[in-house]
Amino acid sequence: MSQKPEKLIDKKGLRLDGRKPDELRPIKIEVGALSNADGSAYIEQGKNKILAAVYGPKEVHPKHMALPDRMVLRCRYHMAPFSVQERKSPAPSRREIELSKVIREAVEPAIFMEYYPRTAIDVFVEVLQADGSTRCASITAASLALADAGIPMRDLVSACSAGKVDDTIVLDLMDTEDKVGSADVPVAFMPNLGVITLLQMDGILTPEEFEKTVNLAIEGCRKIYALQKEALRAKYISVKEVEE
Amino acid sequence: MPTFFEKRQLVTPGDLLAEGDYIAGENTYKEGGKIYAARTGLVEYEEKKVSVVALRAFYIPKVGDTVIGTVVEVGFNGWTVDINSPYMAILRATEVLSRPFKPQKNDLTEVLDVGDLVVAKIVAYDRTHDPQLSVNEPGLGKITRGQIVKITPTKIPRVIGKKGSMISLIKQETGCHIILGHNGVILITGKSLEDEELAMRAIRKIDEESHTTGLTDRISQLIKKEKEKKGGSQE
Numbered sequence: 001m002s003q004k005p006e007k008l009i010d011k012k013g014l015r016l017d018g019r020k021p022d023e024l025r026p027i028k029i030e031v032g033a034l035s036n037a038d039g040s041a042y043i044e045q046g047k048n049k050i051l052a053a054v055y056g057p058k059e060v061h062p063k064h065m066a067l068p069d070r071m072v073l074r075c076r077y078h079m080a081p082f083s084v085q086e087r088k089s090p091a092p093s094r095r096e097i098e099l100s101k102v103i104r105e106a107v108e109p110a111i112f113m114e115y116y117p118r119t120a121i122d123v124f125v126e127v128l129q130a131d132g133s134t135r136c137a138s139i140t141a142a143s144l145a146l147a148d149a150g151i152p153m154r155d156l157v158s159a160c161s162a163g164k165v166d167d168t169i170v171l172d173l174m175d176t177e178d179k180v181g182s183a184d185v186p187v188a189f190m191p192n193l194g195v196i197t198l199l200q201m202d203g204i205l206t207p208e209e210f211e212k213t214v215n216l217a218i219e220g221c222r223k224i225y226a227l228q229k230e231a232l233r234a235k236y237i238s239v240k241e242v243e244e
Numbered sequence: 245m246p247t248f249f250e251k252r253q254l255v256t257p258g259d260l261l262a263e264g265d266y267i268a269g270e271n272t273y274k275e276g277g278k279i280y281a282a283r284t285g286l287v288e289y290e291e292k293k294v295s296v297v298a299l300r301a302f303y304i305p306k307v308g309d310t311v312i313g314t315v316v317e318v319g320f321n322g323w324t325v326d327i328n329s330p331y332m333a334i335l336r337a338t339e340v341l342s343r344p345f346k347p348q349k350n351d352l353t354e355v356l357d358v359g360d361l362v363v364a365k366i367v368a369y370d371r372t373h374d375p376q377l378s379v380n381e382p383g384l385g386k387i388t389r390g391q392i393v394k395i396t397p398t399k400i401p402r403v404i405g406k407k408g409s410m411i412s413l414i415k416q417e418t419g420c421h422i423i424l425g426h427n428g429v430i431l432i433t434g435k436s437l438e439d440e441e442l443a444m445r446a447i448r449k450i451d452e453e454s455h456t457t458g459l460t461d462r463i464s465q466l467i468k469k470e471k472e473k474k475g476g477s478q479e
Contacts, residue, residue, distance in 0.1 A: 039300070057302065057330040068372065110257075112273070112282065116304070117371050119330040147257050150300035152271065152282040155258030192258040192280065232256045232284055236299060236455065 008165045008177055015177070017046075021170040024160070024220055029141075029231035031148050039149025041231075043141040046174055047131035052141035054149040057119035065120070070113040072120040075104035077138060079127040099135050100125075106139045106159065106188040106198035112152045121151065132175035133161040139188045139198065144228055148235070156228050157197055159188035160220030162213045164205060169212050171220045185210070187217035191225040247289055254455075255281040255296060262294045269295025285398075286455055299455060303329040303397040303427040305366050305375040310384075312392070312425035313377070315360045318352050321345070325362060325377060328394070328427045335364060335377040340385075361387040363423055363431065383423070390421075390433035391440045395451040397428035402454045403447060410450070410460055417467045418443040442470050 009015055019025070025046030034040035037053035044050075060066035077099040081090050092100075103125060111121075123145065125138045136159035143157035163173045165181035178184050183203025189196050196218075205213060247262045249255060259281045261272060268274040271283040272294055281287065285298040305311075305327070313333060317324035322336040337345045340355055356362065363384050364377035379385045395403070403424060404411050415422055420434035420443045430447060434440040446463050453459060 038302075059330065059332060116330055147284055148300065150283060150298060150302060152273075153257040154273065154280070154282070156256065190258065192260065193275075229256050229259075233254050236254055236284075 004180055005176065008180060009168055009170075013168075015165070015170065017174065019172075021168050022216060022219070024172045024223055025174065027224065027227055029144065029227055031144055031231050031235045037145070037149075039145045039147070039151070041141045041144035041148060043137050043144075045133070045137045045140075045172075047129060048127070048134055048137045049129040050134065050137050050141050051126045051128060052138065052145040053124045053126075054121060054142075054145040054151070055124075056121035056149070057116050057151070058121075060118065060120040066118045069117050071111070071116050073104055073108050073111065073113070073123065074120060075100045075107075075123040075125070075142070077103055077125045077127070077135075079130060079134075083127045083130045099138070102135060102198060102200070103138055103142055107143050107146060107157050109195065109197045110143060110153045110155055110157050110190060111146065112154070115152055121146070121149075130175070132173050132178040133184075133186065135159070135198075136161050136186050136188070140224055140228065144232060147232055155190040155192045155195075156225060156232075157188050157190055158221040158225040158228060159186065159198060160217050160224055161186040162217035162220065164203065164209060164213065169209065169216055171216050183209075183213070185213045185217060187214060187221060189218050189221040191222050247294070249287045251289055252286045252455075254284070255287045256284050257281055261287055261296075262289070265292065267293045269293045271296035271298050271301075298398045300396065301398045303327070305329055305331060305333070305369040306426070307366055307369055309366045309426035310363065310423070311366060311377070311427040312361060312363050312387070312423065312429035312431055313427070315356050315358055315362065318356070318358060323352070323356055325364070327375070327377075327425075328397070328429055329375075331369075331374050333364075333366070333375045333377050335362070335379070339378050339380060356386060361392065361431075363387060363425070387431060390431050391444055393430045393432065393444050393447050395428050395430065395447065396454075397426065399451050399454045400424055400426055400428060402459070403430070403450050405460060410463065413460065413464055414443055414446050414467070417464070417471070418446075438474065442467060445470070 028044040030042045033042040039054040041052045139159035163184040165177045183205045185201045188198035262279045268279050279294045283298040285296040288295050311327045313325035313327040315323050316326045325333040327333045366375050367378040369375035418439045423431040432440050432443045
C-alpha cells in the first residue's frame, strides 16, 4: 500500500489529512439503521464505517449461561473481509476476540445489568471500512444501539482516542498515525457521570504526556457525546415534524 | 430544587432531569441526590415525582396484567407461552382443565396446540421465576376469531387514553370488541372485516404518533373520514 510518510505533521502544524492536532474527524451518526434488530446505529468517523446491532433482552441460549442475578451481555466485534486494503480472513482473529471483550467491558458499566436477571443482550459490531480507532467508534455506536433498543442505561458511552505523533499530542488518530506514531491511547467515557470505562495504551509516554493525552481524549469524548444525543433525538424529532 | 427540562420534552439516557428533593419514577434513577434519565423518552414532572415515558421499551411482566400470548411449546403438564417479553410464561394444565388432570390420560394438544393464541392473566412473577398465567376468569382463554395488532408495550396507556377516552371512542365508532394486552398485543373482534381493519389502522396511528398532542381528535377524524368513504362507495 502506501509507503511510510516521513512527517506526520507539517510545518504549519497540520496533520496528513489537514486537521489541527486537537480536531476530530468528521462524524456522521444514524440511529435505527437496521429494522430487523431491536436497536441499531451506524457511524462514519473519517473513513471508518461501522454498523452496530442489538438484540434483546431475550432468553439465554444455551440455558446454562444464564446468570440468576443479572443479565448476560454478549458482544461480537467483526471486521468485514473488505474493510482493509489486504483481505482480512472472516474468521475471528485474536485481535477481534480481544476487541469484543474490550467493547463489552466498556459498555457494561452503563447498563443496569441487575434489572432483568436470566436474560441476555447480544451486541454485534460490524466494521465495514476501517481507518484507525475502530474500537472507539464501535463503542460509540454500540452504546447508541443499546439506547435505541430501549435498554435502561445510566449514560451513553462515548469513546475517542488520542496519542503522540511526531512529538505532538493529537486527538482521534487515523490508521497511519496509529501505525507510524509513537503512542495510541483509546478512552471510553460516560460524560454525565464522569466515569472512564476503557483506558488502554499502546506505546510509550511520560507521565505528563499521558495525563495530557487522556485529558485530550476526554475532551473528544464530550464532543462525540453531543453528536450521539443529537442522533438519538433526530430519530423521533423527524417523526414529529412530518405530522405537524 | 431545580428541574432541567420542560414537561414532555425528549430526553436521552444520562440526561440530568432534576436535583434535590424529588422521587425517581419510571425509567429514571437517582444518584447523589440527582435524578437522571435511563431511557429515551418524554420527561414528566408530577409534583415530587420525576419519570420518563419511554418511546422504546420491552414488556416486563407484572402480576395482574392481562396479556395475549402465543403457545410455543406443549409440555407434560402445561404450555410455554411467548408473551412478547424477555421471559417465557408458563400456563399450567390444572389452570385450564377444571377437572382433575392426569398426564397419562389427557392430551394437552387437544386443548391448546403450538401456535394457538391465548388471552391470560399473570398470577405470579418475580425476579427468580418465569411468569405464570391463569385463564380462570371470564373473557380469558383461547382466541378463536379476530385480528391481532402488535404495538410498543409502553404505548398501551396512550391507546386507553385519559379515563379510557381513546379506547371507548374506537370501540364505539367501529363497533369492535377490543382486548388490550399489557404486553403490547391487541385483539380486535368485530362484526365485519372492514370494522376490524378500521380499528387496526386507528391503533397503528396511535402507536406511531403517541408522542404528539391532540391525538384523540385526529383519531376520531380518521375514523369519520373512513366511514364516509365507505358509506359513499356503497350507495
